[in-house]
Amino acid sequence: MLRSILAILICIFTVGNAYAIQSTIMDAEGYACMGEDKSKKQTEQTAMADAKRNAVEYAITYVKSETKVKDLQIEEDMIKAYSNASVKILEVKENSWYKDERAGDCFKTKIRAEVIPDEKAVKEIIAGQLPNDNPGLPLSVRLWTDKEKYQKGEKIKIYIRGNKPFYARVLYKDAKGETLQILPNPYRSENYFNGGVIYEIPSGSDKFELEVSPPFGEERIIIYTSTAPLGDISLSKDGGVYQVKTGEKDIGIKTRGVKLKETVDSGKSQASEFFEEHMTIKTGK
Numbered sequence: 456m457l458r459s460i461l462a463i464l465i466c467i468f469t470v471g472n473a474y475a476i477q478s479t480i481m482d483a484e485g486y487a488c489m490g491e492d493k494s495k496k497q498t499e500q501t502a503m504a505d506a507k508r509n510a511v512e513y514a515i516t517y518v519k520s521e522t523k524v525k526d527l528q529i530e531e532d533m534i535k536a537y538s539n540a541s542v543k544i545l546e547v548k549e550n551s552w553y554k555d556e557r558a559g560d561c562f563k564t565k566i567r568a569e570v571i572p573d574e575k576a577v578k579e580i581i582a583g584q585l586p587n588d589n590p591g592l593p594l595s596v597r598l599w600t601d602k603e604k605y606q607k608g609e610k611i612k613i614y615i616r617g618n619k620p621f622y623a624r625v626l627y628k629d630a631k632g633e634t635l636q637i638l639p640n641p642y643r644s645e646n647y648f649n650g651g652v653i654y655e656i657p658s659g660s661d662k663f664e665l666e667v668s669p670p671f672g673e674e675r676i677i678i679y680t681s682t683a684p685l686g687d688i689s690l691s692k693d694g695g696v697y698q699v700k701t702g703e704k705d706i707g708i709k710t711r712g713v714k715l716k717e718t719v720d721s722g723k724s725q726a727s728e729f730f731e732e733h734m735t736i737k738t739g740k
Contacts, residue, residue, distance in 0.1 A: 475732040477593060479514035479537070479570040480711055482548065483507075488558035495562075499550070502562045507542040510568040514540065521593070521728075532579070536572035543569040545708050569711070590619040590650055594728035596680045604737045611665035611736065612655060613637075613676060619650040621680040621730075624688075624710060626699060627665065630672035630738065634706075636690055636697040637663065646685075663695030671738045679710045683727030686712030707731065 485506025487498045518533045549565035596617040605611055615623065623646060625638040639646045642662045648654055657663055679685060686709045689700035701709055713727050 475595075475598075475730065477595075477728075477730050478572065479510075479517065479540075480545065480567065480729060481510055481513055481570070482565060482567050483510040483513065484563065484565045485509060486561060486563050488555060488561040490558065495560075498560075498562045499564070502564045503566070506564050506566050507544075507568060510542055510566070510570050511537065511540050514570040532576065533572075536576035537570065539573035539576065540570045543571060545569055545711060567712075588618050588651065592618060594619055594621055594680060594682055594730045596621060596623070596678060596730050596732060598676060598678050598732045598734055600676070600734070600736055602736070604739065605667045606738075607667050607669070607671070607740050609667050611667065612657075613665070614653055614655055615648070615678060616653045617648060617650045617680065617730075619682070620648065621650070621682055622647050622684050624679045624685055625656060626677040626679075626706070627696075628675040628677070630670045630674055634699040634703065635693070636688075636699055637661075637665075640696050641692050642695055657695075661695060667738045671740065673735050673737055675733060675735050677731070677733050679707070679729075679731050681713050681727050681729045683713040683715055685710050686714070 483506045485502040485504065485508075487493070487501035487505060489495065489498045493501065515534055515537045518537055519530065544566050546567040547564065548567060549563065551563050553561055553563060555561045594617065596615055599614050601612050601614075602609075613625065615625070623638065624636060626634055627637050628634045638656055640661065640663070643660045657665065688706055688709050690697035691700055692698075699706065711729065713729065715727060
């Protein structure tokens, strides 16, 4: 039984110096009973397999219900991509044994799983020039800069634009390996953006500049976006930006802990699309 769904739809692709990834993340449950032929360990493994299977099935159901395009082939291709999906467990939220009057000892598991569609199938969809400005399609946020290579003293400008309204977190990892959150920041708390609008960073009330200085090398910009508020990470104020205190490996997982609300009237979970993109720029003398 599915309690809450975080739907993050389709695409893993590489373009130039940037790559983007979308997947489907949800909380799914799985069940199994020992019966006469299973050990406790086997029962737990069976319940986990059931949870993973449910995650994929609900991802496919979400694709069918949320894809609002006239081209039925696109929908079919999306479903095919998810039919061959892999499942990554982000968090085990519950493990418990219970007694069933008929089946005896049974096991329940609840996981937060990321369903990752078949990469080859997704790339074929992208190659088919799927439009990325249609709000009826899964969330897609473009990330770019005015240049790919910057010299000492030049100022970097970052731009973002989504196909529908979205929440965002923008991080900057410099050549020293230090990761900063540049949006939201201490002077610009804005984290919700309209679709179809180009946003510039830094701008407005921002009190920082991205001026190129030593050490030089490759620097990375990362954007996490969702149609629901993003999960929290550990931050500390550092002038006009925040230093990221959360470990690099945990940033993506914690950000994917989006804040969903149960819909009271229907009993169904609120779904949210998620999109992540990284790009690399080069700095030098």
